Amino acid sequence: MELAPYGIVIWDRTAIRFANGAAAAILGVAADALDGRPLAGVLEDGGAAATSLATAAEGEERRLECDALRPTGERRRLEVAASPAVYAGGPAVLLVLNDITDRRRVEGELQRAQKMEAVGRMAGGIAHEFNNMLTAIGGFARLAERNPADPDRVLTCVQEIAKASERAAALTGQLLDFSHRRATDEREVVAVAPLVRDLRVFLKPLLSAGIDVAIRADDDAACALVNPVTLNQALLNLALNGRDAMPAGGTLTVAVTAETPDDAFFARHRGLKPGRYVAIRVSDQGPGVPAEIRDRIWEPFFTTKEPGKGTGLGLWMVYGTAQQSGGAVELEGKEGHGATFALYLPAVEPPAAPEGPDALQVAEGEGAVILLVDDEDAVRRYLRLVLEEAGCSVVEASDGQEALERYDEAGGLFDAVVSDVSMPRMNGPELALALEARNPHLPILFLTGYASRRTAAGLTARQGRQIVMKPVTPDRLLGALRDLLAV
Template structure:
């Protein structure tokens, strides 16, 4: 391959021009012929004359000499003209060669030529300068060697067919690594050369260095992906139209706001077509020409008026604002203000007497509206050492001033300084970014000391050619508060759905209680029959009490969080009642806890509230894993785990464990996330459909109870979660009522206050059987009268909490004024932890949950009197 400049002239010069030959002027052959004819006539005329031969001969010779002289002069003139034309052609060729050399030297491209076998005949020196060496080390000796640099075989195949057929080709892109380690991209184009006979002689072509153009295209695509990801991460609807009214970009939140035309919101579709589709699908509810309505909306769209509030086709209220872009396009934003509208409607219904309160609420509403209108979300690029880029919204979220411009107070700062437990969160963000896109929630600590709840999306990114993390920050402090209220409302809805199932169970229990009571009444003389009926009544009432206890556990109305010995089998069996209204019709619930020999001994020292909630969480997770239905199995067993189990959980003591297994036939848990499912906030569900705290709470319940939770099996279908709780011995059964006496050995004097007659009679009989002297009262006011009539000579008061006229807490305060040392035992069907704490705060006060067994009542009184 010749890469010198010596042949550059030859490369642009064509074949030599053919030599021009002189021709005779028109008429000259006739003149000569005429002369010959005249001579012949003279000779013939003089033939008969003596001496005529000499004269005729001389005339013919003179004519021939004249013609020959004329011809020589003409040939000399033509030769001189040909020399002039040849000199001018040579001068033009030299000028053309000089221009070609100048163009080649000035061009950033290079030129080349091949023969008919595609081997290089000529390559300009420019390519060697670009490569910094011999072009053959990269391009080889033949044009066909470019196939190794052309990338995909399919793409090269098309070019190769053109080359082998001798057809012109353009922009063949080849890539390779240069001597300095940079990735280079060249583009090559050529045209075929044919000989005079039409045969293919080879190619002449040029090449261009497209490395900078390709790198710019890659960076542009990256920034486009960053912008799309950022826009998809915000909670507001976003759409961008070009200057000619065509849709360029639209996020999913915007499509959700317009479900009837979501399929029309695609790039390239015009705003007028979208409006027309909306009108045809019900958006235009008036009369007249739809086209006029579309034109009116289009005009309003281009005017960019102040934000307006409207209710869209998804049924929610939005603040809609449109803004012009620098390129003449339009940006449209949707802010969900449904909650704000609901508050406005509530405020509108207030009466005049709340005017000052309404004024304060309006001021609060104004601040809230301002916060909603800002709709802040931040974009931060963090290289795992410091913040390298932050927009103004990020600076505002993190509480940094804007004196220096966009994010000036953040760039170069450590991310950990703005986050609660920043070092741990930095490590978590760096780790999840290595594994791909991830989301988490954390608290931001502003320099002023204010805490803000953030929703953070982490995505791997590049910054100045180095690995970095793109963080999208969204301040969700107010949204989480509203979501908490919504969750509480949803929980109450779930409790309402369970009411039907619970009512069915209670009707069964009441049927048993009432039926056996009537049977006992029919034949009271049959002691065995009466005893059997009474025993069945007691079983039904215990079952009703257990069901009520689980309902209180579900609604977190238990008084305390202390652990207690729990019979696990009844708790597991009663789950069916709670799960029935929460599961879809296609899910079959199987409770395997009927083996009395094994399950009857299943007792554990746990908090029944958290255990019940943990089992509900596992069951609901199984439901979510089976959207098309299946079987949900909850099995109870008492086992001694093997050595491998205790090797995995080194802190557990060997022995018997109560094992509750929750199995489903769902999609299973992928191996890639099996080690992460116990992490707080980790979830595979869509945003807004999972908190990532369910399994984490189950894990905490197991740890609190001294046990463990495991995901069993390696199958790709279905999952089994096994909850291990240390087994304990069941509590000893009471043998009878011991007398309840005071220091002098006499029975205790008790003031019994209960508004329900049947409950009061039951409590009185229980106390009297224990040797107590009982004085009854139906409410607090009557209790005060009885107390004063007896001169306050009571050892203790047993009082219901909720009663007419005067309730238990008010009675306690009135009695405390009369006797500060008086002991009081409260009975209640439900009480929050705050209520219980207030009742039992003073010394000499205790609280017991209804229904209360005789043994539990007497033991509580003994403990109270012994204080």
């Protein structure tokens, strides 16, 4: 036992009765210093760990990870296995300690390296896609400009520009998701079939020439409550996996159906509510998934691809999207007959058709007075037009300091503030603190292109504060302001 490379401890649930040299080295003390000491005294949160490990004395083997605190203050990560033992004729626990601190550190470095490798590969594809979208946006804008007297042509151009901008927003959303910089996991009612049909254009530059894409999505009434950005990302991941499974070419099929799964489905996913689901199936004609790894494919960083070809994050993100939406994902099909990944999302009723924009009023016939703060001129002009169209009176400022000047000039007679977060001289959070001293009840709507969940939580900690991610649609902006003013 003294020659064993692992720490070995006998603990009678009252105190340590034996510890070999490896255990003493792991815990950073002399071997004789452990004799008679309570186990909880050498582990961080030792009481909870000791309670869990003590059950091993009754014959139930346990295994857990915990931190050990050395007398020097150094923290070491331990893997602890507990088995029943006998000491002095009474029940005891045999503990085997494995110091996994260095392994966890190396795993973390590997994960970071894999993520950076994935970002590098992603950058080329994103640059390609943004150039495509900019071509569409600029091209349709020029076409509308050339023939402004033709309303049908102008409307078509404007609709295509809006679609391209939404796809660009989806791309930046993927990047923010990947770097954990999205402020919220906002979900909305999404018509799944149109989203899947739009995927064809998005997939075109990513799939090889030998792969055909078949889209079967005709049920426009099939709707789900989901984050459309993460759903797009999940479907892209499945499509790219299908592409990689068919190096010699084939057909990639994406199908959307609204269905009620059978009882066996709900037996496999006991946390799901029975009812209607929107099923999105992505199928390839590759060799399928070997039976021996089917249980592992959802693990983060598990990949069958050669080094440099995959991060093992794709299916993990798909699984996360399904969980976030209250659904499930399954692998269908048998080995040798292609793979079909089915994403099940709880079906919801389609949203009611919008009745048209209502005036944003604070009293009968009285439009809201808004202090609008953003350092980007084009963004500020857009937001001002939206607010004025809703009947608001708008005062503009290009940063926080100018906003304070405008606030004081107007005597503080504003119903709400709409402010960017990142600005020169004085940013949004700093402006909010300054305005709080003047009027602690002033509603503030923050707009930002990116923010971590921690930052977002800090900005919205006070009542009367909301945050909306850019790009923001007119309806989303006015809806958030109505919520603020209604409080």
